[in-house]
Amino acid sequence: MPNQIENRKAEHIKISLKENVQAREICAGFNDIHLIHRALPEIDRDKISLASRVFNHNFSAPILVGAMTGGTRDAAKINSSLAEAVEELGLGMGVGSQRAGIERPELESTYKVVRKKAPEAFLIANIGAPQLVKGYGQREIKRAVEMIEANALAIHLNPLQEAIQPEGEAKYAGVLKQIEKVTDEIDVPVIVKETGAGISAEVAKKLEEAGVQGIDVSGAGGTSWAAVEYYRAEIHKDPFHKRLGSIFWDWGIPTVASLVEVSQSTEVTVITSGGVRTGIDVAKSIVLGSHLASMSTPVLLPATKGSDEVKKTLHFIIEALRNTMFLVGANSVDDLKKAPVVILGDTADWLEKRGFNPRTLARR
Numbered sequence: 474m475p476n477q478i479e480n481r482k483a484e485h486i487k488i489s490l491k492e493n494v495q496a497r498e499i500c501a502g503f504n505d506i507h508l509i510h511r512a513l514p515e516i517d518r519d520k521i522s523l524a525s526r527v528f529n530h531n532f533s534a535p536i537l538v539g540a541m542t543g544g545t546r547d548a549a550k551i552n553s554s555l556a557e558a559v560e561e562l563g564l565g566m567g568v569g570s571q572r573a574g575i576e577r578p579e580l581e582s583t584y585k586v587v588r589k590k591a592p593e594a595f596l597i598a599n600i601g602a603p604q605l606v607k608g609y610g611q612r613e614i615k616r617a618v619e620m621i622e623a624n625a626l627a628i629h630l631n632p633l634q635e636a637i638q639p640e641g642e643a644k645y646a647g648v649l650k651q652i653e654k655v656t657d658e659i660d661v662p663v664i665v666k667e668t669g670a671g672i673s674a675e676v677a678k679k680l681e682e683a684g685v686q687g688i689d690v691s692g693a694g695g696t697s698w699a700a701v702e703y704y705r706a707e708i709h710k711d712p713f714h715k716r717l718g719s720i721f722w723d724w725g726i727p728t729v730a731s732l733v734e735v736s737q738s739t740e741v742t743v744i745t746s747g748g749v750r751t752g753i754d755v756a757k758s759i760v761l762g763s764h765l766a767s768m769s770t771p772v773l774l775p776a777t778k779g780s781d782e783v784k785k786t787l788h789f790i791i792e793a794l795r796n797t798m799f800l801v802g803a804n805s806v807d808d809l810k811k812a813p814v815v816i817l818g819d820t821a822d823w824l825e826k827r828g829f830n831p832r833t834l835a836r837r
């Protein structure tokens with residue numbers, strides 16, 4: 474019998490596939506970022522290398538598939554398709570929250586399939602910060618990592634979702650201390666990720682002090698969890714939560730602003746997600762200080778069809794990244810990091826008001 478967590482997870486997937494749960498009013502900010510076209514690239518497109526070494530792992534391109542699922546039969550198929558594709562393309566991926574697999578061992582296989590299908594790829598385990606406050610300790614964390622023989626552990630922050638979902642547990646008191654404990658206790662890098670509302674410079678600094686090695690900004694401008702909850706409330710005929718979902722639909726720090734805030738204020742490894750939709754967005758993320766870029770929703774529908782569809786989607790993103798590198802004259806990802814950039818519009822305003830000068834973004 475499926476339990477409450479499984480039902481909820483299945484609803485998240487169904488809604489994300491069926492409804493438009495993308496941000497409405499708020500933009501990720503990629504349109505404000507202009508890379509400078511180089512009419513004399515002086516390089517050959519076919520000789521460009523996208524290879525990147527991050528977290529001591531070799532990636533064929535600086536691209537991840539973001540955490541989405543596990544715990545249901547559909548999830549097993551989705552995870553299997555994603556894993557097969559990232560293995561073949563030399564990328565990495567995260568699994569969705571492993572709470573279901575930790576609490577119900579019969580569901581472990583829906584996560585384990587990723588290591589089976591991707592023996593070499595960079596895989597990221599996933600647990601929610603609220604679980605840490607509710608008593609998850611070293612035993613549960615180790616199980617999550619071992620379940621998929623993970624290369625890293627992601628702890629997700631989802632205060633927005635917990636605050637607006639009917640069964641939400643908006644209990645975040647003491648979370649940072651628990652995160653610090655996890656970083657002390659496990660021997661794979663700990664990544665803290667948001668889930669679509671972004672991470673500020675202030676929070677990033679605290680996470681760095683707690684020993685976190687990577688931050689995935691998961692900013693606003695892509696998939697909106699408030700939107701997912703809006704549609705869940707509609708299904709359950711719950712006008713109160715539907716209204717909450719509607720007014721918080723566009724809540725959060727836009728992705729690009731969050732990326733700059735985090736990369737300019739810490740030394741951690743930065744992952745950009747939240748509305749990354751094209752290879753051009755990936756390139757812009759790297760220019761602004763990101764080490765990897767990550768996408769979830771763009772590969773969800775392809776993953777329900779099989780690994781070939783995921784491969785096609787990711788291949789297109791990789792080739793668009795290669796084109797962008799060609800057009801700015803970057804032979805390697807290291808070259809790309811040095812490409813000139815102009816930041817305009819709301820993103821420039823945001824950064825200036827927050828004390829970052831968009832004209833003098835120091836390169837790392």
Ligand SMILES: Cc1cc2nc3c(=O)[nH]c(=O)nc-3n(C[C@H](O)[C@H](O)[C@H](O)COP(=O)(O)O)c2cc1C
Nearest residue numbers: 539540541569570629691695696747748768769770
């Ligand atoms: C259906 C679905 C399920 C998700 N489940 C999780 C999860 O279990 N754990 C997590 O850390 N993030 C989860 N996320 C958030 C994504 O990892 C990502 O941060 C967010 O969707 C923004 O990326 P996008 O705009 O490319 O979709 C989920 C996203 C989607 C669409």
